[in-house]
Amino acid sequence: MSPQAAADPGPRARRVNAVILATLVVAVLITTLAWALDGVPHDYVSLAVLTVLTLGTRVVRVRVVERVAVAASGIVSLASCVLVGPVGSALMMATTILLERGAAGWRARLFNASMGAILGSVGGLTYLLAGGPADLTTISGPGELMVRVGGPFLVASLVFSLVNFASIAMIVRVDSGESFQSMFLAMLTTSGLAQMGYGVIGLLFVILWVPAQVGPFSAVLILLPLFVAQWAFVQYAEEERAHERTLAALVAAGETRDPYAVGHSERVARLSVLLGEGLGLGPAQTEALQYAAILHDIGWLGAQAWAGSDTKAPDKSLSELIARHPAVGVALLSDIAFLQDSLDSIKHHHERWDGRGYPDQLVGTDIPLASRIIAVADSFDSLTRGRPGRQALPSNRALQVVESRAGTHLDPTVVAVLARVLERHTWAVAEPPPEGAGAPLWDHDDPVMSDMLAGIDRPATAGQGS
Amino acid sequence: MNAPDIALGVVRGPAHGVRRRLTARWVVHVAVAVAVIGTINTIRNPGPFLSAWLVVSSFAVLIGVGEYFRFPVEDGRQLAPMTLATGLAFALTSVSWQVDLTHLAPGPIVMVSAIAMLCGALPHAARGRSLRVEEMAARFLAIFVTALLFRWAPLWSGRTLLEVDATWVGSRWPVAVLLAVIAAIGLFTFLGLSALVMASRSAGSLRQAFLDEVRSGAGLGLALSATGALIALAERPLGVLALPLFLVPLVLTQFALRQYAAIRATYAQTVRVLSRLTEMGGFTRAGHPDRVAELCVAVGRDLGLSGRDIRNLENAALLHDIGQVALRAPIPAGATLMAAPADQRRIASDSADIVRKTGLPPEVAIAVEHQATPYRVVREQRQQVPMLSRIVKVANAYDDLVGGSIALRRREAAVERIHLGLGYEYDPRVVDSLVRVLARRHTKGP
Numbered sequence: 010m011s012p013q014a015a016a017d018p019g020p021r022a023r024r025v026n027a028v029i030l031a032t033l034v035v036a037v038l039i040t041t042l043a044w045a046l047d048g049v050p051h052d053y054v055s056l057a058v059l060t061v062l063t064l065g066t067r068v069v070r071v072r073v074v075e076r077v078a079v080a081a082s083g084i085v086s087l088a089s090c091v092l093v094g095p096v097g098s099a100l101m102m103a104t105t106i107l108l109e110r111g112a113a114g115w116r117a118r119l120f121n122a123s124m125g126a127i128l129g130s131v132g133g134l135t136y137l138l139a140g141g142p143a144d145l146t147t148i149s150g151p152g153e154l155m156v157r158v159g160g161p162f163l164v165a166s167l168v169f170s171l172v173n174f175a176s177i178a179m180i181v182r183v184d185s186g187e188s189f190q191s192m193f194l195a196m197l198t199t200s201g202l203a204q205m206g207y208g209v210i211g212l213l214f215v216i217l218w219v220p221a222q223v224g225p226f227s228a229v230l231i232l233l234p235l236f237v238a239q240w241a242f243v244q245y246a247e248e249e250r251a252h253e254r255t256l257a258a259l260v261a262a263g264e265t266r267d268p269y270a271v272g273h274s275e276r277v278a279r280l281s282v283l284l285g286e287g288l289g290l291g292p293a294q295t296e297a298l299q300y301a302a303i304l305h306d307i308g309w310l311g312a313q314a315w316a317g318s319d320t321k322a323p324d325k326s327l328s329e330l331i332a333r334h335p336a337v338g339v340a341l342l343s344d345i346a347f348l349q350d351s352l353d354s355i356k357h358h359h360e361r362w363d364g365r366g367y368p369d370q371l372v373g374t375d376i377p378l379a380s381r382i383i384a385v386a387d388s389f390d391s392l393t394r395g396r397p398g399r400q401a402l403p404s405n406r407a408l409q410v411v412e413s414r415a416g417t418h419l420d421p422t423v424v425a426v427l428a429r430v431l432e433r434h435t436w437a438v439a440e441p442p443p444e445g446a447g448a449p450l451w452d453h454d455d456p457v458m459s460d461m462l463a464g465i466d467r468p469a470t471a472g473q474g475s
Numbered sequence: 476m477n478a479p480d481i482a483l484g485v486v487r488g489p490a491h492g493v494r495r496r497l498t499a500r501w502v503v504h505v506a507v508a509v510a511v512i513g514t515i516n517t518i519r520n521p522g523p524f525l526s527a528w529l530v531v532s533s534f535a536v537l538i539g540v541g542e543y544f545r546f547p548v549e550d551g552r553q554l555a556p557m558t559l560a561t562g563l564a565f566a567l568t569s570v571s572w573q574v575d576l577t578h579l580a581p582g583p584i585v586m587v588s589a590i591a592m593l594c595g596a597l598p599h600a601a602r603g604r605s606l607r608v609e610e611m612a613a614r615f616l617a618i619f620v621t622a623l624l625f626r627w628a629p630l631w632s633g634r635t636l637l638e639v640d641a642t643w644v645g646s647r648w649p650v651a652v653l654l655a656v657i658a659a660i661g662l663f664t665f666l667g668l669s670a671l672v673m674a675s676r677s678a679g680s681l682r683q684a685f686l687d688e689v690r691s692g693a694g695l696g697l698a699l700s701a702t703g704a705l706i707a708l709a710e711r712p713l714g715v716l717a718l719p720l721f722l723v724p725l726v727l728t729q730f731a732l733r734q735y736a737a738i739r740a741t742y743a744q745t746v747r748v749l750s751r752l753t754e755m756g757g758f759t760r761a762g763h764p765d766r767v768a769e770l771c772v773a774v775g776r777d778l779g780l781s782g783r784d785i786r787n788l789e790n791a792a793l794l795h796d797i798g799q800v801a802l803r804a805p806i807p808a809g810a811t812l813m814a815a816p817a818d819q820r821r822i823a824s825d826s827a828d829i830v831r832k833t834g835l836p837p838e839v840a841i842a843v844e845h846q847a848t849p850y851r852v853v854r855e856q857r858q859q860v861p862m863l864s865r866i867v868k869v870a871n872a873y874d875d876l877v878g879g880s881i882a883l884r885r886r887e888a889a890v891e892r893i894h895l896g897l898g899y900e901y902d903p904r905v906v907d908s909l910v911r912v913l914a915r916r917h918t919k920g921p
Contacts (some may be wrong), residue, residue, distance in 0.1 A: 151572055151714040208600045213720055220712035226648040230655065230705045234724040241731035245738060251834025253743045258832035259749040260839035263800050310752060341751060
């Protein structure tokens with residue numbers, strides 16, 4: 010909740026110091042104003058309990074899960090605006106920040122404490138000005154609670170969040186010169202919703218504390234489900250990352266047989282996602298595309314065993330093997346529920362814009378968009394990595410080759426996006442393997458191979474284009 | 476040599492499968508009996524049941540909604556956090572803003588909960604899915620126990636806790652503690668009952684099932700009992716409004732848990748499918764990783780491993796040969812058992828290298844790493860060989876020897892061959908367990 014001031018001594022040190030001093034002055038003024046309007050906090054027991062509670066969340070923040078504790082301290086801070094009034098809240102927030110162990114330097118701490126006092130006073134004053142009663146015991150009935158306490162409280166938490174975001178944006182502006190507006194908007198969009206969530210839960214906390222007469226024990230009851238919710242989210246995020254890592258590692262393991270192919274799937278996935286973003290795909294489509302791209306050659310990794318093995322003669326002709334690999338991949342992956350949206354894209358990733366690809370000879374936009382994207386990424390990656398006997402093309406040469414194929418082999422729209430993507434991102438040519446012995450001499454993703462299978466007999470080699 | 480006897484005749488382990496199924500069915504029987512008695516009591520003495528219709532029906536709706544939005548988690552169990560939390564709150568409610576529920580006996584609460592849960596679950600049944608009566612019964616009985624303790628049992632010097640709650644003067648935090656404790660007892664009832672149900676499904680030990688249940692369910696359980704107590708407390712000033720408001724954090728939790736369960740399932744599918752890379756490449760016999768994994772899980776359960784160990788064991792078994800994908804030339808039929816010990820160790824360490832790069836827990840890579848280590852090093856060199864590796868070693872050997880065949884002769888020969896390496900190559904405890912598992916499997920029929 011507390012804004013983190015990055016106050017390092019540097020050329021802007023003086024400006025930063027001025028801002029810190031100004032914040033301190035504002036904090037003192039606002040707290041004094043709150044004092045004049047509302048008087049000193051009367052409930053010292055609650056004040057002490059809230060202070061200890063907030064200190065507790067700050068200790069937890071250092072030790073355990075950061076996000077959980079941030080949420081908890083946010084909720085307690087908001088609730089304190091009502092429970093102990095503006096002055097109490099300001100005191101509580103400033104004290105807890107000053108007492109926090111292991112925090113940044115004293116200037117950052119001073120700034121944060123001043124900001125805490127400002128937030129506490131402003132939150133508490135907004136609540137009172139919006140018509141919220143200082144003494145909640147006078148309120149009775151669900152309707153009155155929601156209207157006379159709930160309304161003002163939500164207004165107060167809105168103002169609280171806006172002031173908080175503005176203060177962080179301001180110090181970042183002064184310290185590192187980033188635009189105040191973009192910083193403010195970024196915070197509003199990323200954590201605005203969470204802040205309003207804290208507001209709602211803070212209100213429940215207040216209701217439980219005073220009207221339900223549970224007092225400080227409310228903290229346990231309110232925060233426990235919250236900790237569990239956050240814990241579940243953290244678990245989910247960790248598991249998802251682990252899943253992606255596992256997928257990538259296992260695909261990479263399949264690639265090790267062909268030293269030149271190592272990293273191919275991962276690079277195609279990366280490029281496909283960039284192309285998908287360039288084409289304006291939504292998050293769900295991008296995710297399906299990413300999975301399809303990383304797994305597009307999974308059928309090939311199996312087929313390769315026969316094709317590349319010296320000891321076992323291929324019992325099928327090579328072209329048949331190549332033609333079958335998308336279907337083999339789909340058959341393998343059909344059990345995985347979350348890949349259902351990706352299977353079609355995997356099946357058709359070797360179709361051609363002119364309808365001469367495989368396996369179904371689809372034409373133009375009949376080919377799924379994701380397949381067209383993967384086809385471009387696949388061709389481009391094949392060109393930018395070497396093979397035995399052929400150097401890797403630098404990315405500008407590879408782009409020329411790919412562009413020469415727009416409209417025949419590849420989708421012109423996607424190729425155009427590739428050109429734009431390459432302007433913004435540098436694409437490293439795949440490192441040739443230290444020893445390429447035993448690698449197959451050909452690459453089924455090479456555009457030349459696509460022509461060959463399509464029955465187009467042209468003298469062009471990959472390096473020359475058409 | 477009487478290996479066939481050992482393999483197929485004598486069942487030396489506890490044959491708990493059948494008995495447990497009976498116990499799980501008893502959970503349902505008890506639940507039905509409670510619901511019937513509750514209904515009869517309600518008809519005889521409805522109390523404020525009808526006058527408090529708004530409060531009662533709000534609870535009923537949310538219990539039903541929770542049951543409708545139940546969701547599957549790993550091990551094929553289903554969670555319905557909202558049903559439990561709302562049900563507990565229902566059992567613990569004394570006053571809901573000017574509506575006095577202090578004369579509401581456990582009977583109506585039990586009846587309304589049962590009807591609401593059935594209504595919520597019926598759409599699932601209509602769609603041809605299982606009704607999951609056993610898990611529903613566990614939830615229902617947890618609500619019942621809570622209601623009984625709070626509203627009926629004279630626990631506080633001859634008075635019920637409900638009366639204590641209703642007549643309490645002053646700060647209510649002691650009441651809050653009381654409610655939270657009763658709700659927690661209700662939840663532990665639920666965990667115990669669902670451990671019973673789970674153990675009866677998987678032929679594992681009840682103690683281990685309970686420990687797993689507590690380990691995986693305690694966090695959510697605490698959140699649920701806290702929410703139950705919260706709603707009951709907040710209803711006094713807020714009335715039925717407390718229900719939707721205080722369920723907000725729980726809805727968030729439910730959402731996160733659903734996502735978590737979904738990614739867990741996806742993860743398992745991914746590992747399973749990618750383990751087939753070796754058989755696609757012709758390195759291992761078709762279905763080898765799947766069969767070894769299945770056997771390992773059965774042996775792990777028989778040996779009473781924890782849920783976490785079982786999961787790691789399954790993944791280690793699925794990926795134990797993954798290192799073969801990097802081989803230039805497949806070894807004969809992919810059977811690592813036939814390969815030279817040095818090759819076995821190389822495949823094990825190649826596989827472990829790959830597994831280490833995945834997001835799987837480190838225990839999985841360690842288990843894969845040691846799959847070729849003979850058991851004698853445990854005795855002779857006092858080396859630590861993880862239990863998971865010993866299980867993978869035995870299951871892998873068995874499957875290599877049997878080769879997916881279900882012929883009795885092949886199975887007998889395989890067990891006999893493994894017995895030859897007992898104590899030297901294989902851990903006797905694991906081999907005994909394998910024999911038990913096989914005996915159970917083949918007396919049940921294929």
